Each structure stands twice: as C-alpha cells, then as structure tokens.
Amino acid sequence: MEFGLRDRVAVVLAASRGFGFAAAQALAKEKCRVAICSRSKSSIDNAGKKIKSETGVMVIAQSVNVQNKNELAGFFHNVQEKWGKIDILVSNAGGPPVKNFEDTIEEEWAEWFETTFMSVVRSIQLVLPQMKLQKWGRIINIASITVKSPLSGLTYSNALRLGVIGLAKSLANELGPFGITVNNVAPGYHLTDGLERIIRKKIENGLQRDEIISQWTDAIPVRRLGAPEDLAGLIAFLASQQAGYINGATIQVDGGMYSGSL
Ligand SMILES: NC(=O)c1ccc[n+]([C@@H]2O[C@H](COP(=O)([O-])OP(=O)(O)OC[C@H]3O[C@@H](n4cnc5c(N)ncnc54)[C@H](OP(=O)(O)O)[C@@H]3O)[C@@H](O)[C@H]2O)c1
Numbered sequence: 001m002e003f004g005l006r007d008r009v010a011v012v013l014a015a016s017r018g019f020g021f022a023a024a025q026a027l028a029k030e031k032c033r034v035a036i037c038s039r040s041k042s043s044i045d046n047a048g049k050k051i052k053s054e055t056g057v058m059v060i061a062q063s064v065n066v067q068n069k070n071e072l073a074g075f076f077h078n079v080q081e082k083w084g085k086i087d088i089l090v091s092n093a094g095g096p097p098v099k100n101f102e103d104t105i106e107e108e109w110a111e112w113f114e115t116t117f118m119s120v121v122r123s124i125q126l127v128l129p130q131m132k133l134q135k136w137g138r139i140i141n142i143a144s145i146t147v148k149s150p151l152s153g154l155t156y157s158n159a160l161r162l163g164v165i166g167l168a169k170s171l172a173n174e175l176g177p178f179g180i181t182v183n184n185v186a187p188g189y190h191l192t193d194g195l196e197r198i199i200r201k202k203i204e205n206g207l208q209r210d211e212i213i214s215q216w217t218d219a220i221p222v223r224r225l226g227a228p229e230d231l232a233g234l235i236a237f238l239a240s241q242q243a244g245y246i247n248g249a250t251i252q253v254d255g256g257m258y259s260g261s262l
C-alpha cells in the first residue's frame with residue numbers, strides 16, 4: 001500500500017538507533033525527507049548515511065540533546081530553513097532509569113520531566129505554526145506500554161509519560177480542525193540498546209539473560225520480544241494519508257502483553 005508520503009518532511013527525534021532510527025528508516029522508505037537527531041554526532045551522522053544509502057532520500061542529521069531547548073529549537077529552525085516545512089513530527093527521547101519510587105531523587109525527577117515531557121511540548125510548539133498554516137500535520141509520540149499498565153521499577157516512566165498522553169489527547173481536540181492529528185504509540189518489550197541496558201542491570205542483580213527474556217516472553221502472547229521495525233510500521237502508517245481519521249489514540253505494540261480489553 002502506498003502511504004502518500006512522497007516528499008513529506010519528517011522530523012524524528014532521538015533517532016541514531018532503536019525506535020527513532022527504525023521510524024526514520026520506515027518513513028524514508030515511504031520517500032519522506034527525514035531530519036534526525038541524537039546527542040552523539042558520529043552516531044547520528046552514521047545513521048543519516050545509512051538511511052540515505054538505503055533509500056536515496058534527502059537526510060538532515062544533527063547532533064542535538066532534546067533536553068536542551070536551544071539545541072532543539074536550532075534543529076527545527078535548520079530543517080525549516082533548508083526544506084521550508086515540517087509535515088510529520090515523531091517525538092522520542094532516551095528512557096528514564098529503572099528505579100522504585102523510594103530510590104528516585106528530586107534532580108532526576110526534574111531531568112526526566114524535561115526529557116520525557118518538556119521535549120515533546122517544545123517540539124510541538126516549534127512545528128505547530130507552520131502545520132496550522134498548511135492545514136496538514138502528523139504528530140506521533142513514542143511513549144511506552146507503561147501508560148496503559150505501569151511496570152514495576154519504572155517509576156519515572158510510569159508517572160511522567162502519562163503527561164504526554166494527556167497532552168496529546170488535548171491537542172487532538174485543538175488541532176483536528178487544522179488537519180493535524182496527534183497520536184501516541186505505546187511499545188512493549190522490544191530488543192533495542194535501551195532494553196539491553198535494562199537486561200544488563202538485571203544481570204548485575206544476579207539474573208541470567210535467558211531467564212530475564214523468558215520471564216518477559218512468557219507474558220507476551222506472541223512469545224517473542226519485538227523488533228524496532230515492529231513499532232516503526234505503525235508509526236509510518238499513522239503518518240500516512242490513510243490514517244487521517246485516527247486522532248487522539250494511544251496504540252500499544254506489545255505482542256498482546258497488555259491484558260486490558262481496551
Ligand atoms: N525498547 C523498549 O522495549 C521500550 C519499550 C517502551 C518504551 N521505550 C522507550 O522508547 C524510547 C526509545 O527507546 P529505545 O529502546 O529505542 O532506546 P535506545 O535504543 O537506547 O535509543 C535511544 C536513542 O535516543 C537517543 N537519545 C537518548 N537521549 C537523547 C537526548 N537527550 N537527546 C537526543 N537524543 C537522545 C540515542 O542517541 P544518543 O545516545 O546519540 O543521544 C539513541 O538514538 C525510550 O524513551 C524508551 O524508554 C522503549
């Protein structure tokens with residue numbers, strides 16, 4: 001199926017690897033021009049080269065820390081200046097550390113509020129004026145299954161990501177009349193570097209790798225961890241012409257792990 005995305009401009013945050021990279025790659029395969037960022041210059045340059053060589057689309061790759069509002073603004077201005085528009089925003093950032101509530105600390109709450117919530121607020125502020133003018137836009141936030149069902153030890157994620165869901169639902173109402181849709185994707189366990197860090201932490205606490213993975217997969221009806229591409233396919237679809245009537249939704253991609261009916 002053609003998604004009608006040829007020559008659309010997509011900005012994907014935190015995209016040198018994992019979900020962000022897979023999302024940018026999927027959009028590039030649909031012939032979007034993609035602008036990607038991450039903190040490490042060499043990693044984001046390599047990611048940009050890979051996408052360009054695989055798909056032939058134009059790519060902007062920039063070193064940006066999404067916690068830094070000036071760097072974030074500079075990135076969006078650069079894309080606007082070079083390509084004149086932004087049609088699709090995929091918000092993403094590195095995930096907060098694994099901690100139970102009693103191990104959380106004030107400074108980290110502030111840091112992860114900036115990273116998980118304010119980077120989304122600021123990115124949307126930066127793309128809105130022009131999306132409203134052109135009366136077309138797609139905003140897709142990468143959240144987590146923790147917004148539907150909290151996971152133990154993921155206190156920062158369980159708490160802070162719900163702000164993004166509330167924001168998206170509120171914006172879906174405000175922006176729908178301008179042809180802009182706002183949706184969230186809620187991944188379960190996918191094998192990325194991010195998940196490998198969680199696995200390493202559990203190994204340090206005495207568990208075996210196989211044991212950790214089978215504890216997860218036993219609770220996933222399709223009996224496997226996801227790959228980043230499993231989430232990226234949904235992101236490309238939500239960006240498509242065909243998805244114009246999906247707005248304000250939070251869709252899980254978790255192999256059926258979430259046990260609620262809705
Ligand atoms: N993997 C899972 O199973 C899973 C499940 C649910 C939710 N999530 C969430 O989904 C998001 C992405 O996860 P992932 O597994 O793809 O992570 P990942 O494999 O660790 O990749 C993270 C990406 O974000 C970039 N990044 C990190 N912090 C950044 C910052 N402050 N500014 C700019 N770029 C930044 C990294 O590049 P640099 O190091 O170069 O900055 C990298 O490209 C995270 O919020 C994670 O918690 C993951």
